[in-house]
Amino acid sequence: MTTVLITGGSEGIGLELAKLYASDGAQLILAARDPVRLFDARNELQKLYHARVDTISSDLSVPGSAKKLYESLSGHEVDVLINNAGCGYTGYSWQIDAEAEEKMVQLNDASLMTLCKLFLADFTERRSGTIVNVASTGAFQSGPYIAGYYASKAFVLNYTKAIAEEAKEYGVHVCCLCPGPVDTHFYAKSGGRKPKGAMSAEKTAAIAWKGIQNNKKVIIPGFFNRLAMLVPQSIRTAYVRRSKLKNIRRRNKKG
Numbered sequence: 135m136t137t138v139l140i141t142g143g144s145e146g147i148g149l150e151l152a153k154l155y156a157s158d159g160a161q162l163i164l165a166a167r168d169p170v171r172l173f174d175a176r177n178e179l180q181k182l183y184h185a186r187v188d189t190i191s192s193d194l195s196v197p198g199s200a201k202k203l204y205e206s207l208s209g210h211e212v213d214v215l216i217n218n219a220g221c222g223y224t225g226y227s228w229q230i231d232a233e234a235e236e237k238m239v240q241l242n243d244a245s246l247m248t249l250c251k252l253f254l255a256d257f258t259e260r261r262s263g264t265i266v267n268v269a270s271t272g273a274f275q276s277g278p279y280i281a282g283y284y285a286s287k288a289f290v291l292n293y294t295k296a297i298a299e300e301a302k303e304y305g306v307h308v309c310c311l312c313p314g315p316v317d318t319h320f321y322a323k324s325g326g327r328k329p330k331g332a333m334s335a336e337k338t339a340a341i342a343w344k345g346i347q348n349n350k351k352v353i354i355p356g357f358f359n360r361l362a363m364l365v366p367q368s369i370r371t372a373y374v375r376r377s378k379l380k381n382i383r384r385r386n387k388k389g
């Protein structure tokens with residue numbers, strides 16, 4: 135039976151991916167911070183798919199937590215690692231709390247990298263395994279007023295593409311999921327505003343699932359998101375600048 139570890143598997147894109155793996159008969163391990171949401175996610179997956187689900191409460195924004203999470207898995211042989219947990223902040227970069235953004239980098243980049251290292255050592259030895267790292271379409275450009283987040287996702291994209299090349303000769307598939315806007319609680323948490331036309335987490339996960347099964351290296355869900363990647367970077371950056379600034383001004387007006 136396939137065992138899948140999903141960080142940030144308690145809601146949003148991670149939970150929708152968990153549902154797809156559960157419906158395919160996989161056993162799941164979900165990691166996130168909030169034990170109540172983890173409990174609810176496990177109940178939902180057990181009820182809908184009779185899946186075997188283990189949960190681990192872990193704050194991956196804390197240095198050392200990724201190694202701890204890995205060590206707590208002894209007894210489970212993981213086949214698929216999905217590094218999905220992530221967060222971001224919007225605002226003038228010098229006004230965003232420095233400690234919060236340091237934690238973001240630890241979560242989005244450092245913990246992801248550590249989990250990749252630990253599982254790649256196992257997977258390459260076994261000559262099988264899959265790693266999916268979740269970046270964003272923001273990884274392909276700079277993001278004024280969301281600078282740290284976009285930069286953290288550029289790290290994910292470039293790191294993932296590089297380790298994918300290293301791992302392929304060992305039969306290990308590494309891929310990067312780069313969603314555009316997705317309708318989750320992410321925006322409420324990041325202090326941003328959900329763009330109109332955000333894709334559902336369900337659809338995002340379904341496209342990701344198909345791409346993973348087809349051994350894609352980079353998955354950008356949605357035709358228009360892929361099309362946007364053909365627009366010159368300077369124009370995309372100008373668009374982000376304008377829309378984020380509008381949102382910040384609206385937010386500041388509301389107080």
Ligand SMILES: NC(=O)c1ccc[n+]([C@@H]2O[C@H](COP(=O)([O-])OP(=O)(O)OC[C@H]3O[C@@H](n4cnc5c(N)ncnc54)[C@H](OP(=O)(O)O)[C@@H]3O)[C@@H](O)[C@H]2O)c1
Binds near residue numbers: 142195219314315
């Ligand atoms: N939504 C979008 O528009 C969008 C677009 C592109 C890329 N993405 C990326 O997609 C991924 C999933 O985002 P989402 O939209 O599904 O967000 P979400 O609904 O906010 O879910 C985030 C998940 O990550 C977990 N998480 C957050 N901080 C954590 C921490 N410090 N340690 C461990 N787990 C943590 C959350 O659980 P707890 O809070 O309980 O820890 C939750 O399970 C993220 O990497 C995000 O950057 C999102």
